[in-house]
């Protein structure tokens with residue numbers, strides 16, 4: 001199989017792993033298996049009588065919840081399969097003279113680090129800074145895979161669009177703004193701050209005087225037996241939520257501006273289509289964010305909000321690549 005085809009499959013597979021991770025976390029199944037890499041020390045979820053009595057002996061006080069444990073194990077197995085795909089891509093790139101070497105090497109290192117973050121997510125009992133880093137690791141992985149795909153593909157992307165090329169710095173700033181919004185989103189979900197503010201357009205009560213920025217964004221939250229369901233007080237959670245909403249306004253405005261400029265100035269139909277897709281994705285993402293609040297975080301909407309963020313990131317990586325690429 002050709003490297004670009006393999007990369008295409010791997011990118012789609014990575015999106016599935018990211019969504020499965022979000023589904024697992026939102027189903028409160030992140031600690032479905034309290035150990036790593038096995039589940040209660042086994043390759044599959046313990047279900048037989050003798051396995052359950054072994055669990056009682058090695059994990060006293062723990063009760064196996066099959067649904068949660070399976071979600072966690074399926075996520076681990078498909079993430080393992082993704083690791084093998086990434087390794088295969090790395091080997092194929094090493095073998096092929098004209099293929100890039102550094103980028104696949106970086107991706108291979110990233111997936112090893114991502115596996116370590118997956119382990120720490122469990123062993124450090126859902127510590128928010130680890131959970132958020134794991135989410136960012138997944139997003140970085142899919143973005144770098146797309147970059148590699150674009151670099152290995154015989155390109156039909158315009159490189160000589162001199163007018164649109166002037167928009168490259170704006171596109172890069174927009175990418176930075178979006179990445180920050182994704183990080184704040186990850187911080188919102190890993191601190192269980194989604195429902196700390198349920199009115200629109202801003203929070204209930206005297207929210208402005210209750211903002212606690214320093215506490216809300218302190219990555220060190222002290223020692224706790226578990227961070228499941230969050231350890232921050234209400235005001236800090238509300239602050240995180242408010243910042244995510246405010247930065248969403250900045251993000252949406254910047255991305256709309258980029259899309260408008262790109263559509264207006266680009267000579268290429270591919271870039272014009274990317275600009276239209278950007279507008280569509282921003283509208284969808286904001287609508288899903290608002291639905292998260294109004295409908296009290298239904299699983300399907302929350303997972304779709306995660307997918308929307310990943311697609312926005314991919315679109316902006318593509319636009320940046322097309323604009324920054326040498327003619």
Ligand code: HEM
Nearest residue numbers: 022182185186188189194248251286289290292302306309
């Ligand atoms: C460009 C706009 C936006 C982007 C890129 C974005 C991105 C994200 C990301 C990446 C997450 C973490 C998802 C996860 O951990 O699975 C998140 C969470 C969240 N976002 Fe947004 N978001 C945007 C706009 C909004 C808006 C406008 C609202 C509400 C008015 C909103 C409400 C939320 C809520 C409530 C969560 C927490 C969900 C949870 O606990 O799983 N977002 N966002």
